[in-house]
Ligand code: HEC
């Protein structure tokens with residue numbers, strides 16, 4: 001199998017172009033712009049991560065290199081997980097389609113965009129981009145998807161190609177779920193926005209394309225129909241990271257057990273991560289890379305030996321995973337650094353009423369009691385940022401699936417980037433107004449309609 005090493009001529013969209021690949025799997029067009037300088041990165045707007053008070057002191061070259069390596073990992077590193085997504089699930093065959101050596105109809109770009117996959121416009125060669133604009137590229141042909149994979153333009157998905165041009169395997173990256181694009185080229189096609197939750201992405205539908213789901217039926221010890229029903233229940237913007245440790249496909253009330261994909265920006269300074277506070281950022285990165293993406297790495301967590309709570313993990317010893325070579329652990333430090341550098345984006349100018357937001361800020365800190373838990377500027381508690389379900393007035397289903405059985409105070413910066421899918425871990429509140437109404441009732445705050453409007457404007461401004 002060959003993976004963008006060397007350079008070769010590929011027919012793409014009927015145009016012959018030369019793709020020059022210089023490095024390994026993570027080398028790509030579209031690594032793009034240099035990382036921001038400290039000044040630009042914090043631009044005084046929203047960074048919980050720092051200020052420009054140091055006058056934009058240059059970073060040590062080693063730090064700069066580590067940040068860039070971390071970005072590469074976030075965007076392009078599969079950690080060897082193609083052994084799972086391709087070799088085992090055979091997802092690459094479903095992408096190719098029968099006409100190109102795979103199975104079924106194949107995944108056309110139109111279908112790929114429909115299931116929420118995003119295309120990195122900067123990775124598309126200029127001539128091809130012009131042809132797309134001119135409507136001369138067939139977006140209903142899976143061959144076009146293969147061409148996009150060849151230039152590494154499908155965000156979060158890497159294709160590995162045989163010498164004869166057929167797809168040998170496919171792997172996934174962090175960017176699949178935690179990046180989107182700015183739609184500057186066309187809907188679903190644009191510049192990468194790292195750290196933004198992809199709330200269009202239908203992970204369940206994508207996995208459901210796989211010709212072979214036996215890795216899931218074996219792990220979960222259920223039949224294929226059950227796996228398919230669970231995958232179909234997730235919908236856009238959601239994934240169930242706990243399924244692979246506790247096997248709970250649905251909530252007891254029959255609703256989907258999946259949670260929303262959270263942003264991966266604005267996390268510097270925040271102690272515990274995930275909706276239920278499983279651990280630190282590097283803890284969770286190792287968990288995801290090894291237990292969810294099925295990368296080849298090391299993962300240790302004896303809490304998963306609790307067979308009553310985590311029957312799947314205890315049975316399969318998922319808290320004691322070793323792989324040789326370990327393709328994950330050497331990447332964790334730089335990946336962590338890169339994540340810490342991702343500031344929450346400022347609310348776009350004009351997207352909220354500044355005067356109302358200012359009044360809302362006063363309410364947030366005072367009468368509405370929000371600042372009790374969402375402590376600015378982190379908007380979560382410095383310290384042990386977890387709460388019992390009854391403290392926030394919701395059921396304990398998701399909390400109980402985690403080691404501490406609590407919910408983590410969600411950091412609120414950049415809420416405007418993930419309105420789609422709703423709020424709270426499962427999107428139970430469709431709008432920010434619904435969230436505010438919930439707290440008003442729960443804490444008997446006695447907020448007026450005007451107060452609520454102001455609070456919502458404040459939340460939109462964060
Ligand atoms: C298939 C989609 C998917 C992929 C791929 C994925 N994540 Fe996530 N990520 C999620 C979901 C869903 C959650 C919420 C999990 C929970 O609370 O149970 C999450 C949570 C997180 C969090 C916690 C955010 C917070 O608010 O504390 C971090 C950090 C994170 N992911 C980083 C990564 C990194 C790094 C990678 C690659 C190694 C990655 N994720 C790959 C879906 C994904």
Ligand code: HEC
Nearest residue numbers: 275368369370372373387407408409410423424425435439
């Ligand atoms: C007792 C602590 C506590 C208080 C007080 C509190 N929150 Fe929260 N907040 C949380 C927790 C915990 C979550 C995460 C809920 C979940 O994961 O389902 C959360 C989630 C949220 C979210 C959803 C974030 C997302 O990404 O979906 C918003 C918005 C929010 N709170 C706003 C507020 C506002 C406004 C107030 C004041 C009226 C407030 N909170 C008061 C603890 C608190």
